[in-house]
Amino acid sequence: MPVTTPGPGPAEGAPAAGPSLRSGSLGTADIAFFVVSAAAPLTVMAGVAPLAILLGGIGAPVGYLLAGITLAVFAVGFTTMSRHVRSGGAFYAFVSRGLGRHIGIGAALLALIGYNGMEIGVYGLLGSATQDTTHALFGADVPWLPVSLAGLLLIGYGGYRSIDFGAKVLGVLLAAETGILALLAAGVLIKGGAHGLSLHSFTPGNVLVPGTAAVLAFAFAAFTGFESTVIYRREARDPARTVPRATYIAVAFLGLFYAFVVWTVIQAFGDAEVVEAAGTDPAGLFFSAITTYVGAWAADLMHVLIVTSVLASLLAFHNAINRYGLALAExxxxxxxxxRVHPRHGSPYVAGIAQTVLGAVVVLAFAAAGADPYGQLLLWVNTPGMLGLMALQLLAALAVPVYFRRVSHREGVLRTVVAPVVAAVLLSTAIVLVITHLDLFTGASAGVNTLLAAIVPAVFLAGLALAAWLRRRRPGIYARFASEPTEAGTGDATASQTAASRAGG
Known part of the structure; x- marks a missing residue:
């Protein structure tokens, strides 16, 4: 059933009544496809995991498990609150209802910079990955800019179509990229690895090493976007159940799958040899392993599937951004x-067009400056995006216990206090780890890294300034920001309206 968000009067710019998002379109698996696809498992494994092995040694798989456990703890409070706060604004709505509207508006700007940064930078990766694939398969050198611009149009079209169309596309692409990694793992297990299979990766002596901090930083980055399950609640079937299930499935799958794949690649080379192999040719580590244990044809297929993995990630983030844009316009x-929502496809197509245009402007600006598509467009644009989303996770974790102190509810203290507080501590640690190892992500100078990290607090402060301006000049908009929509019949728990009005007055 369509969600109708009560909006301010015409003077405050409320959208006119019209077509709405397609309610009841997405099941648990569909939402999980969006979330896992955004993380781009094949790209993360083949492109980043070798660096994690190089820095953390054979204990690297545990870093992915620890990151998964941390985010599973976060998901406890996050999904509990999702049953009470039903706004399409997800993160910023949670923060608003817990920490106040002014903090929530700051979170809204962080969400925009975070999700846009995570998507737009990846167009550089699309260009560079396509270059690598065409060179490896055909010996041809393809310019990256036309590929990135073509990707913008393709992803724009995917976002223009209905959400169930996007879910079907992502289901196919995700099955392909995880399938090739599963094929690699199966080949290693069947042949017994280089020297037989061992579990030395999970012993304390190999985990508690100085490089583990860097591995954790990479591991947390590998989960980016998992929380976007809540963004799709307005299009979900029975969101009170499908959203939490999809969140837990996504976190569990990514954590276990990442750790398993990294462990099998270590077995492919051997505990004593894998670090040297990763240092000699990090970009070729996975291709070398799959060539040895499966065949050269599988390595060629992996090259192609990395490109489709990037496309899947782009489409998933594009859909998430469009829905944030829709919510903030409302x-x-x-x-x-x-x-505006498309009358036939039920998609936020105007927000999608705006996001595509923004992406084109950024990509063309980097190209005009002669920037490298991977080392600068991808890494410099992704980095503040990643930090922004991690900051949002922390704010959301802090908002949960504050919110539940204000409302009448029947949730347990474990879900509403213990889990979110533990998650906030762990996420704070993760943010510190990422910032202190930022040079590993960007390969840039200290000055550039400082500037990239500073974007996040600057955007948040701009959001606070916007909130202050709205409170003075547009009080109607400010007063109704992140207000509770009417969503009858979903089975969601209903929070106290009086408490909601107190949150962030």
């Missing part, structure tokens, strides 16, 4: 034109 924060 709130009156963004232009009301962005709240």
């Amino acid at each position: 709130e009156g924060i963004l232009p009301k034109a962005l709240a």
Whole structure:
């Protein structure tokens, strides 16, 4: 059933009534496809895991398990709150209802910079990955810019179509990229690895090493976007059940799958040899392993599937951004034109067009500056995006116990206090690890890294300034920001309206 968000009067820029998102379109598996595809498992494994092995040694698989456990703890409070706060704004709505509207508006801007940064930078990866694939398979050198621009149009079209169309596409692409990694793992297990299979990767002596901190930083980055399950609640079937299930499935799958794949690659080379192999040719580590244990044809296929993995990630993030844009337009924060929904496809198509145009502007600007598509467009744009989303996770974790102190509920203290507080501590640690190892992500100078990290607090402060301006000049919009929508019949728990109005007055 369509969700109708009560909006301010015409003077405050509320969107006119019209077509709505397709409610009841997505099941648990569909939402999980969006989330796992955004993480781009094949790209993360083949492109980043060799560096984790190089820095952390054979204990690297445990880093992915620890990151997964941390985010599973976060998901406890996050999904509990999702049953009470039903806004399409996800993160910023949670933060608003817990920590106040002014913090929530700051979180809204962080969400925009975070998700846009995570998507737009990846167009550089699309260009560079396609270059590598065509060179490896055909010996041809393809310019990256036309590939990235073609990707923008393709992803724009995917976002224009219905959400169930996107879910079907992602289901196929995700099955392909995880399938090739599973094939590699099966080949290693069947042949017994280089010297037989061992579990030395999981012993304390191999985990508690100085490089583990760097591995954890890479591991947390590998889960980016998992929390976007809540963004799709307005299109989910029975969101009170499908959203939490999809969240837990995504976290569990990514944590276990990442750790398993990294462990099998270590077995492919041997405990004593894998670090040297990763240092000699990190970009070729997975291709060498699959050539040895499966065949050269599988390595060629992996090259192709890395490109499709990147496309899947782009489509998943594009859909998430569009829905944030729609929600913020409905709130009156963004232009009301962005709240238009396509009458046939049920997609936030105007927000999608705006995001595609923004992506094209950024990509063309980097190209005009002669930037490297991987080392600069990808890494410099992704980094503040990743930090922004991690900051949002921390704010959401802090918001949970505060929110549940204000409302009448029947949730347990483990879900509403213990888990979110533990998650906040762990996420704070993760943010510190990432910032202190930022040079590993960017390969840039200290000055560039400082600038990239500073973007996140600068955007948040800009959000606080916007909130103060709205409170003075647009009080109607401010007062109704992240207000509770009418969503009858979903089975969600209903929080106290009086407490909601107190949150962030």
